[in-house]
Amino acid sequence: MLSPQQRLLSTKLSKQSSLSLPLHTQLAMASLLQPNARNHEPNQNSKTLSSTVLELEIINTPMQSNRGGNVVVRTMGDEDGVFLTWEDLWVTVNGKKGSKSILEGVTGYARPGELLAIMGPSGCGKSTFLDTLAGRLGSNTRQLGEILINGHKQKLAFGTSAYVTQDDTLMTTLTVREVVYYSARLQLPDSMSMSEKKERAEMTIKEMGLQDAINTRIGGWGAKGISGGQKRRVSICIEILTRPKLLFLDEPTSGLDSAASYYVMSRIAKLDQWDGIRRTVVASIHQPSSEVFQLFHNLCLLSSGRTVYFGPASEATEFFASNGFPCPTLQNPSDHFLKTINKDFEKDLEKGSDGGIPTEEAIESLKKSYKSSKTYQQVQRQVAEICKQDCGTLQMKRSHGGFVTQCLVLTKRSFMNMFRDLGYYWLRLAIYVAIAIGLATVFNDVGYSYGSIQARSSLIMFVSSFLTLMSIGGFPSFVEDMKIFERERLNGHYGTGAFVIGNTFSALPFLLVISLIPGAIAYYPPGLQRDAEHFLYFAAVLFVCMMLVESLMMTVASMVPNFLMGIITGAGIQALMVLGGGFFRYPNDLPKPFWRYPLYYIAFHKYAFQGLYKNEFEGLTFPRDNAGGPINLRGEEILRDTWQVEMSYSKWVDLAILLGMVALYRLLFLVIIKTIENVKPTVASFMSARSKQTPQVMVNPFSTPMHVGTIQQS
Numbered sequence: 278m279l280s281p282q283q284r285l286l287s288t289k290l291s292k293q294s295s296l297s298l299p300l301h302t303q304l305a306m307a308s309l310l311q312p313n314a315r316n317h318e319p320n321q322n323s324k325t326l327s328s329t330v331l332e333l334e335i336i337n338t339p340m341q342s343n344r345g346g347n348v349v350v351r352t353m354g355d356e357d358g359v360f361l362t363w364e365d366l367w368v369t370v371n372g373k374k375g376s377k378s379i380l381e382g383v384t385g386y387a388r389p390g391e392l393l394a395i396m397g398p399s400g401c402g403k404s405t406f407l408d409t410l411a412g413r414l415g416s417n418t419r420q421l422g423e424i425l426i427n428g429h430k431q432k433l434a435f436g437t438s439a440y441v442t443q444d445d446t447l448m449t450t451l452t453v454r455e456v457v458y459y460s461a462r463l464q465l466p467d468s469m470s471m472s473e474k475k476e477r478a479e480m481t482i483k484e485m486g487l488q489d490a491i492n493t494r495i496g497g498w499g500a501k502g503i504s505g506g507q508k509r510r511v512s513i514c515i516e517i518l519t520r521p522k523l524l525f526l527d528e529p530t531s532g533l534d535s536a537a538s539y540y541v542m543s544r545i546a547k548l549d550q551w552d553g554i555r556r557t558v559v560a561s562i563h564q565p566s567s568e569v570f571q572l573f574h575n576l577c578l579l580s581s582g583r584t585v586y587f588g589p590a591s592e593a594t595e596f597f598a599s600n601g602f603p604c605p606t607l608q609n610p611s612d613h614f615l616k617t618i619n620k621d622f623e624k625d626l627e628k629g630s631d632g633g634i635p636t637e638e639a640i641e642s643l644k645k646s647y648k649s650s651k652t653y654q655q656v657q658r659q660v661a662e663i664c665k666q667d668c669g670t671l672q673m674k675r676s677h678g679g680f681v682t683q684c685l686v687l688t689k690r691s692f693m694n695m696f697r698d699l700g701y702y703w704l705r706l707a708i709y710v711a712i713a714i715g716l717a718t719v720f721n722d723v724g725y726s727y728g729s730i731q732a733r734s735s736l737i738m739f740v741s742s743f744l745t746l747m748s749i750g751g752f753p754s755f756v757e758d759m760k761i762f763e764r765e766r767l768n769g770h771y772g773t774g775a776f777v778i779g780n781t782f783s784a785l786p787f788l789l790v791i792s793l794i795p796g797a798i799a800y801y802p803p804g805l806q807r808d809a810e811h812f813l814y815f816a817a818v819l820f821v822c823m824m825l826v827e828s829l830m831m832t833v834a835s836m837v838p839n840f841l842m843g844i845i846t847g848a849g850i851q852a853l854m855v856l857g858g859g860f861f862r863y864p865n866d867l868p869k870p871f872w873r874y875p876l877y878y879i880a881f882h883k884y885a886f887q888g889l890y891k892n893e894f895e896g897l898t899f900p901r902d903n904a905g906g907p908i909n910l911r912g913e914e915i916l917r918d919t920w921q922v923e924m925s926y927s928k929w930v931d932l933a934i935l936l937g938m939v940a941l942y943r944l945l946f947l948v949i950i951k952t953i954e955n956v957k958p959t960v961a962s963f964m965s966a967r968s969k970q971t972p973q974v975m976v977n978p979f980s981t982p983m984h985v986g987t988i989q990q991s
């Protein structure tokens with residue numbers, strides 16, 4: 278930790294900062310100028326800090342020679358920070374009308390202890406740029422250019438980087454405290470005690486000025502909770518809990534007033550004060566106030582994906598002025614820059630927004646001027662220097678909560694969400710009770726006559742197909758869970774396995790209640806077999822079938838892009854299964870190629886029908902009038918000869934097969950997610966490698982993209 282004198286000195290140096298003397302160097306110099314920098318007072322953070330700024334050396338690196346005699350002071354702790362460089366970055370998107378360039382030859386760097394702001398008019402490619410740096414580009418995009426971390430092509434491990442996306446995907450039923458605390462328990466290592474995690478969560482909440490809203494629910498559709506700006510801050514809280522070394526923020530201040538924007542940004546800029554580790558922050562931002570603007574070390578100004586300016590933020594005003602666009606007195610520089618390069622709202626395309634030269638021309642002139650400027654040359658040199666420096670590859674630290682902790686926390690969090698969300702299970706329970714009452718009245722006391730055979734079979738068919746199909750009603754809530762899972766998974770908070778386990782166990786109590794209460798209402802009034810074993814089997818099949826539908830919908834959710842397509846696909850698959858399950862056409866009458874083989878065996882309804890048929894008909898007899906007098910038909914005969922039920926195995930085998938299907942669908946979900954995660958980067962590399970050969974976008978030799986999103990996780 279720097280002493281107060283060191284800090285003061287580094288602040289002074291920072292005020293005189295230039296591109297050739299970055300902040301980390303200034304901090305190091307501040308330490309160097311302190312005679313007893315090595316003999317620092319140990320404090321509570323000394324363990325973390327010991328590896329940062331204490332050991333100093335004056336090094337003779339390529340940086341030194343390139344800077345024409347600048348003394349470069351590097352700290353031994355530099356290997357702790359993240360130097361990010363990107364060179365000649367191109368991103369194209371493939372649409373119906375061909376491919377369109379979103380980023381065109383962007384070059385730059387981000388260094389530890391510095392805040393890089395990405396600015397530009399709406400739609401200029403800021404989010405795409407951040408996604409590219411974070412390795413999160415969509416599958417329809419192609420990327421060219423080189424992104425290096427500490428001069429190496431490498432993946433970033435969990436805890437090293439974090440990305441606060443533009444959307445605030447949060448669990449709406451939880452309070453601010455709960456959201457951040459659960460996240461702390463998931464992300465922070467098991468070696469930290471619960472109270473330490475709680476303390477970290479509370480401290481982070483306070484840092485983001487959310488102490489007054491700490492017990493307010495996030496809120497969402499139909500239930501107002503915290504404001505949009507507060508949600509933004511909660512999202513930031515979650516991602517800074519682990520104190521990542523590399524932080525991407527997509528519009529962190531949207532929805533915040535100017536004072537809140539300043540406080541949030543200044544706290545982000547000062548993240549290193551928490552533990553002395555310098556952080557690399559890259560943030561896209563729309564409307565920074567002058568005060569916020571002063572917090573930026575470097576500025577990357579984009580227009581239609583091309584660099585208008587990249588360099589020290591403090592020199593941008595001078596750059597604009599020297600090119601004929603001086604910032605009017607009392608005008609916020611960032612407003613001036615954006616106004617100068619925004620061509621979306623020109624009243625008259627012949628004239629610029631200020632009645633001067635057309636904006637397109639202004640942009641072209643700025644771009645040309647930037648390319649021939651000293652700043653541009655310095656940036657190129659800086660990138661080359663950083664790439665040459667051997668800062669070492671980043672350590673792949675895996676310090677999140679262990680698998681058991683993740684499973685426990687996710688189960689608890691998911692249970693709480695299901696409990697509080699009326700639409701998840703409670704509404705379903707009410708609807709099930711209503712339907713069960715309907716069944717109880719329609720099939721009331723079916724008796725044991727010959728006609729009761731049809732009534733029993735219809736009741737069973739309704740329960741095993743339509744009642745289970747109703748479980749699709751939980752899909753919208755599950756889709757919301759999936760959005761949160763996707764965000765957290767991309768940031769490496771936990772693994773897919775922990776999510777599946779958490780979701781499975783948290784749903785069990787609700788499904789149990791639904792299968793027992795509405796199950797009993799639908800079972801006893803019609804007069805089905807009275808003993809407890811028969812009822813429990815009936816409830817068990819209902820329970821497993823509901824789980825099966827949820828598991829099936831989980832698998833569907835992993836493959837379709839949105840909620841509507843998920844509902845339609847899920848309902849369609851189940852309708853086909855009901856049709857091929859052996860009720861509407863007897864098994865032997867099903868057409869062979871598709872319906873009999875394989876659908877009849879894949880459809881879980883087959884096992885549900887047959888298990889419930891066996892449960893009900895075995896042991897019963899039904900009188901039938903015959904020409905020679907009434908005869909008693911045995912239930913087993915009806916099952917075998919009429920319903921064509923497979924009698925070679927017991928009803929318990931049917932139940933076991935259903936349970937196996939639940940496990941299979943959940944496993945399938947896991948495999949699909951894992952496959953997508955593993956295959957996507959390979960496909961992206963392959964596609965980009967192919968585009969490398971396309972002449973119009975052929976620039977630097979392509980390198981495998983970095984995949985921050987592909988977290989090293991279990």
Ligand SMILES: Nc1ncnc2c1ncn2[C@@H]1O[C@H](COP(=O)(O)OP(=O)(O)OP(=O)(O)O)[C@@H](O)[C@H]1O
Nearest residue numbers: 370379398399400401402403404405406415417418
């Ligand atoms: N996957 C994609 N498919 C099609 N077009 C895309 C895709 N990604 C980005 N674009 C287009 O690229 C352009 C830049 O989008 P991007 O979201 O990066 O802009 P932005 O600067 O972040 O905008 P805003 O400030 O409004 O959020 C837009 O015109 C957008 O429509």
